[in-house]
Amino acid sequence: MKKQIIYTLFFALSGLTAFAQETMHPSPAQSKTIVITGGTIHVGNGTIIENGTLVLEKGKIKTVSATPVTISGDVERIDATGKQVYPGLIAPNSSLGLVEFASTKSTIDIEELGEMNPNIRSIVAYNTDSKIINTVRSNGVLLAQITPQGGMIPGSSSVVQLDAWNWQDAAYAMDNGIHFKMPALINRPAAFQRRGANADPVAAGLARLEEARSFFKEAKAYLNEKTHTSTNLKFEATRGLFDGSKPFFVHCDLVKEMLAAINFAKEFNFKLVLVGATDSWMIADILKENKVAVILGEIHSLPAAEDDAVDQPYKTPGMLQKAGVLFSVGFEGGDGNWRQRDLPFHAGTMSAYGMTKEEALSAITLNAAKILGISDRTGSIESGKDANLIISTGDVLDMRTSVLTHAFIQGRTLNLDNKHSQLFERYKYKYNVK
Numbered sequence: 001m002k003k004q005i006i007y008t009l010f011f012a013l014s015g016l017t018a019f020a021q022e023t024m025h026p027s028p029a030q031s032k033t034i035v036i037t038g039g040t041i042h043v044g045n046g047t048i049i050e051n052g053t054l055v056l057e058k059g060k061i062k063t064v065s066a067t068p069v070t071i072s073g074d075v076e077r078i079d080a081t082g083k084q085v086y087p088g089l090i091a092p093n094s095s096l097g098l099v100e101f102a103s104t105k106s107t108i109d110i111e112e113l114g115e116m117n118p119n120i121r122s123i124v125a126y127n128t129d130s131k132i133i134n135t136v137r138s139n140g141v142l143l144a145q146i147t148p149q150g151g152m153i154p155g156s157s158s159v160v161q162l163d164a165w166n167w168q169d170a171a172y173a174m175d176n177g178i179h180f181k182m183p184a185l186i187n188r189p190a191a192f193q194r195r196g197a198n199a200d201p202v203a204a205g206l207a208r209l210e211e212a213r214s215f216f217k218e219a220k221a222y223l224n225e226k227t228h229t230s231t232n233l234k235f236e237a238t239r240g241l242f243d244g245s246k247p248f249f250v251h252c253d254l255v256k257e258m259l260a261a262i263n264f265a266k267e268f269n270f271k272l273v274l275v276g277a278t279d280s281w282m283i284a285d286i287l288k289e290n291k292v293a294v295i296l297g298e299i300h301s302l303p304a305a306e307d308d309a310v311d312q313p314y315k316t317p318g319m320l321q322k323a324g325v326l327f328s329v330g331f332e333g334g335d336g337n338w339r340q341r342d343l344p345f346h347a348g349t350m351s352a353y354g355m356t357k358e359e360a361l362s363a364i365t366l367n368a369a370k371i372l373g374i375s376d377r378t379g380s381i382e383s384g385k386d387a388n389l390i391i392s393t394g395d396v397l398d399m400r401t402s403v404l405t406h407a408f409i410q411g412r413t414l415n416l417d418n419k420h421s422q423l424f425e426r427y428k429y430k431y432n433v434k
Helices: 004-014 130-135 189-195 203-226 255-268 280-289 311-323 336-348 357-363 366-372 421-429
Strands: 033-044 048-059 058-067 074-078 084-087 088-096 141-146 155-159 171-181 247-252 271-275 293-296 327-329 387-392 404-409
Touching: 033 311, 074 404, 088 327, 088 336, 130 141, 130 336, 130 421, 141 336, 171 366, 203 255, 247 255, 247 327, 255 271, 255 280, 271 387, 280 311, 311 327, 311 336, 327 336, 327 357, 327 366, 336 357, 357 366, 357 404
Parallel strands: 033 074, 033 084, 088 141, 171 247, 247 271, 271 293, 293 327
Antiparallel strands: 033 048, 048 058, 084 387, 141 155, 155 171, 387 404
């Protein structure tokens, strides 16, 4: 109680307009028609509408027009003249809301014990009160695929919208895919010294892959039975893979591993998405031929091999784009929670290495929505889709000019305040910085 009083007094005395994040809450449902005029609309599918008009109604995009639209009555009008309007950005393969402090175990809820856990659901661990969420959406990321880790089959991911009271409210696409960590298929003897001098790491990886194959064969046999004496939760969780309703997200990087993933998916007729896929540029034609989608790792990184070009990670998206491979970008690992805020700037780098800016934008909006199975609802600014969009004073892919003035999730106007901006204002006040 004392702490709350201190916080209240501080903000009252300082005269700041920012609210403590603890007092922020999800926005109420859209109740009034919103008309946005004058902005440059980046649809997300490569199309740009200059001086366009948007009408948002009941959480949906009602009208997208290149000419003025007459709307009478009690409406909220937003003048976006000179500003840029974009679809809300989508962050695939994220640990947002599952990890708060990577160095503090009690704030980490991203994995379970065991190797085969397709029945583990990341959505039930999603923490809508995470302080990181607001720092991410302040840069335009409005949806994220929260992904489990640990073991060979970590579990199922879900897509969440980043303005919710609890995980039930946040769920945008529940249990939308099963994830699989491909065993390493590379000869690194030094890493296997603990297992014995004669250990063969590639053979060990292939043995683990065979274990996974046996698991899915058993699951298929189980699902083909009409009745069961008892329910097997692990096998039941794989049902969407076999009927094609859920993609099979395979995490791997090397060519040998990606080819193994393609053959594995073909064997069971799974819809394959490669995650990480560092060397995917080497087999882009094979990926296109087999209709394999890709979620690349972060673009701002060093090349995977010593003899790769130093700018290869920057060029890979453009090479996949040219080959016609459907791809997006995500952040895997311990930084996959807070670094999602850099997503638009990674796309900006992509646009300087073989892609147009609209193609780079599509990679983190419509492409991501297609890969995650939500493109019928979001990913582009089109009539009938959810009103998930952002307005920026400048280019959202450029960290120098990207300043969001408005953001909407399903028509709800978001509070773009966050812990970082609050601390900025706090210490400006302390040191009398004008």
